[in-house]
Amino acid sequence: MRLYESVFIARQDISTTQVESMADEFAGIITNAGGKVHKREYWGLRSLAYRIKKNRKGHYIMFNLETDGPTLKEYERIMGLNEDVLRFLNIRIEEVEEAPSIIMQNKGERSERGDRDRGDRDRGDRGDRGPRGPRPDQSDRGGDRGASEAKADAPKAGEDAPAEAAASDDKGSAESAASEE
Numbered sequence: 407m408r409l410y411e412s413v414f415i416a417r418q419d420i421s422t423t424q425v426e427s428m429a430d431e432f433a434g435i436i437t438n439a440g441g442k443v444h445k446r447e448y449w450g451l452r453s454l455a456y457r458i459k460k461n462r463k464g465h466y467i468m469f470n471l472e473t474d475g476p477t478l479k480e481y482e483r484i485m486g487l488n489e490d491v492l493r494f495l496n497i498r499i500e501e502v503e504e505a506p507s508i509i510m511q512n513k514g515e516r517s518e519r520g521d522r523d524r525g526d527r528d529r530g531d532r533g534d535r536g537p538r539g540p541r542p543d544q545s546d547r548g549g550d551r552g553a554s555e556a557k558a559d560a561p562k563a564g565e566d567a568p569a570e571a572a573a574s575d576d577k578g579s580a581e582s583a584a585s586e587e
Contacts, residue, residue, distance in 0.1 A: 408472070410478060412496045428491075432485065439480070446469050447509070
């Protein structure tokens, strides 16, 4: 038999007791087939990196298992059929760590920190630098942010007129040449 680490994520809208009973069901699949569950950890309700099946959070459960290949396939099949399981991952490992996982160790450190005091980051305090000056790209404080650049690129009214006059002179001379023939 081989050792595996299995993590699954359950939907956020089921209760912790339902998650625990689901974990008992999955552990039962392994033990009934002659395998062994070495360790089981409930990591809690955690935020997902991206939405999975319209869920932003999920209950995380981790198992360390010792089982054979066909039993693992049946375990994966049943997890895939369960509508409350969002994702699962099974990885083969060399040995079981008896200590709590990194996630559980970090969870303990998080609660020891308590409420962090961020008094050194007062938003209204600019220290000895004084207030900020006006921004060059927002002189009128509204409208299009790139308007000043667009105004600089646009031709002025007086510049456009000579070009049009020259074009009309060319047309006029071409028309007069055509009428002379």
